[in-house]
Every structure is written in C-alpha cells, then in structure tokens.
Amino acid sequence: MNTQPPSAGAADQPPADDTTSSQAPEAHGEATADPAHPSHIRSFVHRRGHITQGQRDALERLLEQWSIAYTPRLLDVTAAFAGRAAPTILEIGFGMGETTEKIALSRPGDNFLGVEVFNAGVGSLLKRIEASAVPNIRIIQHDAVEVVRDMIAPDSLAGVHIYFPDPWPKKRHHKRRLVQPPFIKLLASRLAPGGYLHCATDWENYAQQMLEVLSAEPLLANTAKDYAPRPDYRPQTKFETRGLRLGHGVWDLIFKRVA
Ligand SMILES: C[S@@+](CC[C@H](N)C(=O)[O-])C[C@H]1O[C@@H](n2cnc3c(N)ncnc32)[C@H](O)[C@@H]1O
Numbered sequence: 275m276n277t278q279p280p281s282a283g284a285a286d287q288p289p290a291d292d293t294t295s296s297q298a299p300e301a302h303g304e305a306t307a308d309p310a311h312p313s314h315i316r317s318f319v320h321r322r323g324h325i326t327q328g329q330r331d332a333l334e335r336l337l338e339q340w341s342i343a344y345t346p347r348l349l350d351v352t353a354a355f356a357g358r359a360a361p362t363i364l365e366i367g368f369g370m371g372e373t374t375e376k377i378a379l380s381r382p383g384d385n386f387l388g389v390e391v392f393n394a395g396v397g398s399l400l401k402r403i404e405a406s407a408v409p410n411i412r413i414i415q416h417d418a419v420e421v422v423r424d425m426i427a428p429d430s431l432a433g434v435h436i437y438f439p440d441p442w443p444k445k446r447h448h449k450r451r452l453v454q455p456p457f458i459k460l461l462a463s464r465l466a467p468g469g470y471l472h473c474a475t476d477w478e479n480y481a482q483q484m485l486e487v488l489s490a491e492p493l494l495a496n497t498a499k500d501y502a503p504r505p506d507y508r509p510q511t512k513f514e515t516r517g518l519r520l521g522h523g524v525w526d527l528i529f530k531r532v533a
Pocket of ligand 1: 316317318366367368369370373389390391392395416417418419436437438439440441452511513
C-alpha cells in the first residue's frame with residue numbers, strides 16, 4: 275500500500291522535554307511550504323533513538339502493507355482499509371501501539387488509523403499487527419497536524435484518540451503541546467457530528483489545559499461535568515499502572531462534536 279519511505283515527519287525517537295529547535299511560532303493548521311520547515315510548532319523533535327532489530331525488520335517487511343504514505347491530498351479511507359467502509363477512529367501518537375492493538379481487537383467493527391512519527395513505535399505496532407493478525411489498523415508515519423489538515427476530510431471521523439500526549443512540562447515548551455486551540459478547532463472540524471474526541475493524560479496541568487481548550491471549542495460539548503471516568507474500551511497501560519501505583523492521577527476527557 276505504502277510505496278514511499280517514511281516521510282519527512284518521521285522521527286527516530288519520541289520527544290523529550292528539551293529542544294534546540296527554533297521553529298517559527300505560528301499556529302497549527304496553516305499550509306506548509308517546506309516540509310523541513312513547517313509553519314507550525316511541532317509537538318515532537320527529531321532524535322536518533324534505539325530501535326530493536328525486530329522493529330527494524332518489521333518496518334522493512336510490513337510498512338508497505340499496513341501504512342499509507344503522507345500526501346497532501348484527501349485520503350480515501352474506505353480504499354485504505356481494503357474496501358471496508360466502517361466508522362473510522364484516528365489515533366494520534368500511538369507510541370508503541372499496545373493500546374491501539376488492544377482497542378482495535380476489541381472493536382472489530384471500527385477502522386483505526388494510527389498516526390505516529392517515531393520509527394521504533396511504528397515498527398512495534400507493525401509487529402503487533404502481524405502477530406495478532408488484527409485487520410482493522412492502518413498507520414500513517416507523519417506529523418499528525420499535517421495528516422489531519424491535509425488528508426482527513428471534514429465531518430468524516432467517528433472518533434479521535436489522543437492518549438498521553440507528550441506533556442512538555444516546562445512552561446517555555448507548553449507551545450509544543452498538541453492540545454492547543456487551533457489544532458483542536460481543526461480536529462473538531464474533521465469529526466462527524468456526534469463523533470467523539472477522547473484525550474487522556476497523567477499530567478494535571480495538561481489535563482487542566484485540555485479541559486479549558488476543549489470546553490472553549492464551539493463545535494465540542496463535554497460528555498461529563500469535567501473529567502470522565504476511563505471508558506472500558508481504553509485499556510490501562512503498563513506506564514499508567516505504574517504511575518497510578520506511585521500516586522499519580524490520570525484524567526480522561528471525552529467530548530462530542532455537537533453540530
Ligand atoms: C508520550 S507518548 C504516548 C504514546 C501512547 N499514546 C501511550 O499512551 O503510551 C506520545 C507519542 O506521540 C507521538 N507524537 C507527538 N507528536 C506527534 C505528532 N505531531 N504526530 C504524530 N505523533 C506524534 C510521539 O512520537 C510519542 O510516541
């Protein structure tokens with residue numbers, strides 16, 4: 275399916291809380307003239323990172339079969355899922371893909387489009403797809419901001435999952451957080467009316483920002499008074515279980531598109 279190598283948005287390692295990048299401070303959602311110099315502040319940084327031989331091997335063998343190359347054109351989602359028309363859930367930043375696989379296996383009636391930039395993570399999810407023969411996942415290895423802006427049709431998604439996005443805890447890096455008003459406006463416009471946006475974080479300060487940003491978006495309405503209980507379809511990750519054991523909180527937010 276994917277006939278191109280990982281795109282300019284691909285990264286070797288997940289971002290950490292530090293960056294030497296100095297990109298222009300424009301908002302998400304604007305056109306990109308040069309992919310090497312995006313017009314929005316990226317929520318990740320490029321780094322060389324560890325990738326296992328198994329993940330590298332999966333990238334070489336399986337990327338073409340299960341991924342879709344980024345192109346600045348609307349995606350034919352049904353064609354991407356081998357002709358299967360089904361509600362489509364977009365997951366942004368799936369990390370190693372453990373949650374993606376579990377949810378896709380437990381919801382066989384939905385199509386899951388996972389977007390991630392991190393090579394080892396994409397390799398890991400490809401391995402999982404092969405091992406469990408889960409048929410309803412496709413991957414785009416690129417900056418999700420550009421994927422949503424350029425490839426996802428307005429009013430089309432049944433849901434969006436953003437689980438534990440990079441918290442960028444230092445105040446001077448908050449501008450790199452994914453959940454910001456311009457990107458949420460763009461994302462809400464891609465949801466079908468009634469579609470949902472589900473975010474989760476273990477950073478209280480980011481949870482508060484998410485609640486403010488999502489509540490202020492006119493296309494979205496909260497399904498709870500503020501934070502929502504974790505729904506059964508979102509499995510608790512190992513990382514989350516450890517955090518909970520250490521007394522960290524976890525906050526889920528589930529909003530629906532109203533019109
Ligand atoms: C902290 S990890 C969380 C991973 C996973 N969702 C989980 O719960 O374990 C955040 C992930 O988002 C990815 N990411 C950050 N910004 C992104 C973007 N703009 N487009 C695609 N992936 C992104 C990172 O590479 C990283 O793997």
